[in-house]
Amino acid sequence: MKLSVPKETSEGERRVALVPEIAKKLSSQEVEVVLESGAGESAHLPDSQYEEAGASLGDGFSGDVVAKVAPPSAEEIGKLSEGTVLIGFLEPLTNGETAKALAQAGVTSFAMEAIPRITRAQAMDALSSQATVGGYRAALILAEELGRFLPMLTTAAGTIKPAKVLVLGAGVAGLQAIATARRLGAVLHAFDVRSAVEEQIQSLGAKFVKLDIGLENAESEGGYARELTEEEQQRQREALADVIGGMDGVISTAAVPGRKAPLLIIEDAVKKMKPGSVIVDLAAETGGNCELTKAGETVIAHDVKIVGPTNLASTMPDHASQLYAKNVQSLVELMVGEDGALKLDFEDEVIKGACITRDGDIVHERAKEAANA
Ligand code: NAD
Numbered sequence: 609m610k611l612s613v614p615k616e617t618s619e620g621e622r623r624v625a626l627v628p629e630i631a632k633k634l635s636s637q638e639v640e641v642v643l644e645s646g647a648g649e650s651a652h653l654p655d656s657q658y659e660e661a662g663a664s665l666g667d668g669f670s671g672d673v674v675a676k677v678a679p680p681s682a683e684e685i686g687k688l689s690e691g692t693v694l695i696g697f698l699e700p701l702t703n704g705e706t707a708k709a710l711a712q713a714g715v716t717s718f719a720m721e722a723i724p725r726i727t728r729a730q731a732m733d734a735l736s737s738q739a740t741v742g743g744y745r746a747a748l749i750l751a752e753e754l755g756r757f758l759p760m761l762t763t764a765a766g767t768i769k770p771a772k773v774l775v776l777g778a779g780v781a782g783l784q785a786i787a788t789a790r791r792l793g794a795v796l797h798a799f800d801v802r803s804a805v806e807e808q809i810q811s812l813g814a815k816f817v818k819l820d821i822g823l824e825n826a827e828s829e830g831g832y833a834r835e836l837t838e839e840e841q842q843r844q845r846e847a848l849a850d851v852i853g854g855m856d857g858v859i860s861t862a863a864v865p866g867r868k869a870p871l872l873i874i875e876d877a878v879k880k881m882k883p884g885s886v887i888v889d890l891a892a893e894t895g896g897n898c899e900l901t902k903a904g905e906t907v908i909a910h911d912v913k914i915v916g917p918t919n920l921a922s923t924m925p926d927h928a929s930q931l932y933a934k935n936v937q938s939l940v941e942l943m944v945g946e947d948g949a950l951k952l953d954f955e956d957e958v959i960k961g962a963c964i965t966r967d968g969d970i971v972h973e974r975a976k977e978a979a980n981a
Pocket of ligand 1: 725735833872
């Protein structure tokens with residue numbers, strides 16, 4: 609089987625789908641690895657390292673399997689021949705046009721986002737690996753943007769109180785943000801609508817914020833949160849406003865797959881914050897958890913800085929690529945038969961669950977709904 613890796617072309621994307629260490633492992637398993645020259649450059653991985661690892665340089669779209677990071681552009685889809693297998697982030701629940709174009713091109717596509725989050729597939733969980741990077745970076749952005757220390761300091765010039773930080777949404781990114789901000793010395797508070805995370809929040813040394821809004825547990829299938837009703841959201845926003853007002857910083861990561869990000873921080877809550885406070889809104893790309901967030905920008909309102917970063921994982925391309933490549937390797941290994949040939953077992957829960965298009969159709973139910981919406 610031939611696996612090829614093109615250079616990412618979407619704006620600001622610095623990650624690469626394969627790193628030399630993984631290229632070497634796959635090469636030793638009868639997988640021929642071909643890399644477009646310069647594909648690893650932005651992640652500080654020169655062509656020579658891939659060549660030393662057994663890969664050759666060539667057409668990144670020529671493989672039986674093509675591994676990418678970002679969703680393919682129309683031009684990139686045009687380079688995929690019929691029957692090619694594509695692996696990457698494909699935004700199956702929100703990007704219907706890409707799914708339609710892939711189906712039309714006869715590409716068999718697998719979305720990293722659609723890999724079932726079961727124990728066996730943990731090594732393929734790219735949502736988690738990249739959210740880990742995002743959560744870490746968000747805490748660093750907060751530290752950088754605040755005009756004050758995060759830790760408590762006792763100095764000859766006086767004592768500094770530690771900063772109070774609230775993390776909204778304690779999934780993979782939120783938990784990593786808690787851990788990172790804690791290491792920097794902040795006092796952490798966190799809230800999530802899934803009550804199962806209370807223990808995880810506490811085990812990281814943060815205080816679980818309990819909101820008296822009559823919400824028991826909003827966990828739905830697959831361990832994800834369900835979308836709250838408009839009335840529940842309203843009560844949540846009002847209750848959160850007072851909590852937010854007492855914080856120096858907020859990192860918000862709340863998300864519901866395939867939906868616009870829930871609005872948790874209204875302008876009134878921002879008004880209640882002390883001048884100089886900072887909000888880092890990791891949900892910026894899907895509409896923002898804060899009413900005032902602008903994706904890709906930093907807004908200052910009521911003397912509060914609201915940072916809306918996009919594609920944070922790409923700002924740390926070296927390790928983000930390393931983790932992503934491991935996810936790709938684990939998925940590719942499921943696709944190779946003993947003789948090294950491509951073998952897709954659609955009875956396999958992971959292969960079946962992650963497949964978006966096949967034989968000219970969109971085969972993933974929710975992706976199909978999104979494409980027809
Ligand atoms: P996500 O990015 O979809 O959402 C981030 C967080 O926002 C979640 O914790 C969610 O509960 C929370 N949220 C949603 N609406 C909210 C609201 N209105 N207010 C506050 N918080 C809100 O989630 P994720 O980080 O991708 O993962 C969520 C969960 O999936 C994990 O915590 C875990 O249970 C499960 N998971 C399982 C595996 C596995 O078993 N292999 C791996 C990773 C994640």
